[in-house]
Amino acid sequence: MDKDKAYELLRRDRWRVIDQSSLGPMFGALQSFAMDDTLCTAVGAGQSDPAARSWVHHQTVVLGIQDTKLPFLADALNVLEEAGYQYIVRNSGGLAVVLDEGVLNISLVFPDSEKGIDINRGYDAMLLLIKEMFRDFDMNIEAKEITRSYCPGSYDLSIRDRKFAGISQRRIRNGVAVQIYLCVNGSGSERAELIRNFYEKGLREEQSKFTFPKIEPEVMASLAELLGVELSVQDVMLRFLRSLKEFSGEIYSSALQGEEYTMYDMYYGRVVDRNEKVLG
Template sequence: MNEALSLLSQAQWRIIDQSGLGVHFDALQSFGMDDTLCNSVGSKTAPATARAWVHHQTVVLGIQDTKLPFLADGLKYLEEQGYHFIVRNSGGLAVVLDEGVLNLTLVFPEAEKGIDINRGYEAMWLLIKRMFADFPHEIEAREISASYCPGSYDLSINGKKFAGISQRRLRNGVAVQIYLCVTDSGAKRAELIKGFYDRATQGVQTKFKYPDINPEVMASLSELFGTQLSVSDVMLRFLKTIKETGGHIYSGQLTVEETPLFADYYQRVVERNEKMLQES
């Protein structure tokens, strides 16, 4: 954990808060943002950056999801439930984003020796444990196989998953991303993704093993802690914890140099998303 702590202990953190941009803030913009930040932080033209973001009624698919045998039926179901969908440019499988889910991205520069992939995951796990250290619950990092988008760094309490972590590496920058289910029903979100896979597979055997989702293994932090947390509450905990790691924190946006980079990366994300959905 010491190596993970050293990642969090940056000389300065720029904080980009996009958690309140509302319903018209599209998830593709977020993936363009993180690629932009990987570039600028990786080239050391910008400091380590932490970004917070919220998207409304969106299902983010993984590349593997586009190979489902009856994908069109699954996507139709999502639309009927009031969700739109995109395909992300990083690994993993389908996840739900809505106004009760806070997403955090930590962007670090690659050191000369490089940042081991587990070290990035451990840094995010440590951050989340510190954010909720006042609650008497152990936050574990292990795969919850019956959840949606299962991975070895699923965060859970008493076997119920509330968060998943992913990484994106680009141009000497490392973006560690997490979604935190803060409010409402974790099981209800899982039901949505279960319904998607049921319709997109229709019982057909596939080469790739998609998750067999049990909604009961997923919950929100509000449910797990037995107290009504809001995204704003968790955002304050995040800022306080980042500040406590040492170094200077300040609120910022994209710089003049980063703005054209974002336009380029966003266009790439949009084109890739369209291509993936057309080919499926």
């Protein structure tokens, strides 16, 4: 991690905070993707300060486009439905991840100025923020691929080789959204077991030209499990806001404003149409 460059990216005169972590089960994941695209557009155009958005979705599996290429997709989706989960397809890369009331998601939205923000710099900024949030624990948070997890990637966050978070990016119209899911509490291995069953039913030992992870549930855990403490989403939200304030002259709360509502309606319509086409 290039700590200096990550610090420069987080250091802002003002951070706009949009907290959607307690909206409840009626707040859907498609709404979240439309929100981030709206903020990318507004921040990228200089119409908004850099934005930090927090969000929680209930009993939802977010699929990647590649997941929809499973040979027996209908059987795989049935696994999710029987477990009580809804599902959508994201508009950025990656594979299936589990979201529920014990998973806090954070998006940091930057303008893609300063000669362009390279991909690793965005990841490093999120990693630095998470390290700051939990610096009072004597635990080493590492960024490296946990290959037997769901949605493995080079910026998986782990403690003692057990993954609790994954980071992704979305770039649109001169804005960059760096997104993380943090498994705060609950069982990381039970979430992983759900996705393992999803792939087993979707593949049935059949060869596919796409590569899907061979999941070992024990390599995933929640922060509460790893740190050995009771931890709520609200606890982590407080840590998030305190840490963000350390990188900023000011943080302020804000809903969408003015033209952003029109942009949101457009982006929401797009993600709904896209999901209908992909999932039939």
